[in-house]
Each structure stands twice: as structure tokens, then as C-alpha cells.
Amino acid sequence: xxxxxxxxxxxxxxxxxxxxxxxxxxxxxxxxxxxxxxxxxxxxxxxxxxxxxxxxxxxxxxxxxxxxxxxxxxxxxxxxxxxxxxxxxxxxxxxxxxxxxxxxxxxxxxxxxxxxxxxxxxxxxxxxxxxxxxxxxxxxxxxxxxxxxxxxxxxxxxxxxxxxxxxxxxxxxxxxxxxxxxxxxxxx
Numbered sequence: 410x411x412x413x414x415x416x417x418x419x420x421x422x423x424x425x426x427x428x429x430x431x432x433x434x435x436x437x438x439x440x441x442x443x444x445x446x447x448x449x450x451x452x453x454x455x456x457x458x459x460x461x462x463x464x465x466x467x468x469x470x471x472x473x474x475x476x477x478x479x480x481x482x483x484x485x486x487x488x489x490x491x492x493x494x495x496x497x498x499x500x501x502x503x504x505x506x507x508x509x510x511x512x513x514x515x516x517x518x519x520x521x522x523x524x525x526x527x528x529x530x531x532x533x534x535x536x537x538x539x540x541x542x543x544x545x546x547x548x549x550x551x552x553x554x555x556x557x558x559x560x561x562x563x564x565x566x567x568x569x570x571x572x573x574x575x576x577x578x579x580x581x582x583x584x585x586x587x588x589x590x591x592x593x594x595x596x597x
């Protein structure tokens with residue numbers, strides 16, 4: 410008689426895994442693997458490390474004050490479709506203080522199928538590169554990665570979830586999201 414409950418438990422576990430797998434993969438769509446880069450933080454003169462999952466985003470939205478921010482309602486609207494905002498930014502006192510392999514590790518992830526290059530800026534005078542890529546699924550943007558490198562800075566922003574590019578400019582300067590070359594919502 411003990412075999413029947415065990416078989417039932419195995420089948421139940423298998424069924425749960427089959428149901429949970431698409432949900433888990435959906436939750437991870439648009440998210441890249443961002444290490445903590447603790448060793449870079451020790452060398453940097455300035456660091457930003459932000460990891461906001463859905464529950465923390467909703468908590469942060471409660472602190473956006475309509476009295477002090479005229480864009481508060483728009484920002485809350487953008488946050489509603491997001492599953493996470495993850496930022497890693499390091500500034501250094503000397504040039505090339507971070508390994509190129511760290512940049513390559515991130516770039517390899519966004520070179521994968523599904524990621525589309527939206528913006529690519531290379532300024533050879535300042536040795537600065539800016540790349541913005543989007544993950545499209547079912548004609549929707551489900552993730553965005555902003556990668557900024559120059560000799561003294563390494564920054565990655567990963568915005569996960571359903572993203573409306575027309576509204577994305579509302580997040581500039583909030584939650585560690587830099588000012589982007591996307592223009593204002595509804596404008597240039």
C-alpha cells in the first residue's frame with residue numbers, strides 16, 4: 410500500500426513541475442544574469458547596486474510622491490508592468506580598472522537570439538560605448554538591457570517585464586535608470 414502514495418506523490422510533483430516551468434521561464438524572460446561584482450565594488454570609487462523584484466518595485470512605487478514629482482502617476486504606470494529593475498554601476502579612479510571579460514560576459518547574453526539592438530553609440534574620442542537591447546516576445550518587449558562602458562565606468566541596467574518604450578523615459582533618473590537617448594514620452 411505504500412507504493413500507491415509514493416507513485417501519486419511522484420506524479421503530483423511531475424505535474425507541478427510541468428505547470429511551474431512555463432511560469433518560471435516567463436518570469437525570467439528579459440532578465441540577464443548579473444553577478445554581484447563584489448570584487449569590482451572594492452576597486453571602485455563609486456558604486457550603484459540595485460535589485461528590485463516585483464514586490465520591491467511595488468513597495469518603491471508607494472514612496473513616489475505625487476506632490477513632489479509631476480511624473481509620479483506615469484512612473485507608477487510604467488512600474489506596473491515590470492518584474493524587476495537591476496542596476497550595476499562602477500566608477501573607477503583609473504582607466505581600465507575592470508576586466509573586459511565582465512563586459513563580454515554581459516554582451517554574450519544579449520547577443521543571444523531574441524535580443525534586438527535598439528541603440529548602439531560609440532564615441533571614440535571619449536572611448537565610450539552605449540548599447541541598448543530589447544528582448545521581444547510575441548511582438549512585445551519583455552526586457553531591456555542598457556550597457557555603458559568607458560575607461561573609468563562600467564554600467565548595466567536590466568529592466569524586466571512588459572515595457573512600453575514610449576513610456577520608458579518616465580523612469581529616467583529614477584531607480585538607478587540613467588537618462589536614455591529615447592526622448593520624452595510622446596516627444597522626440
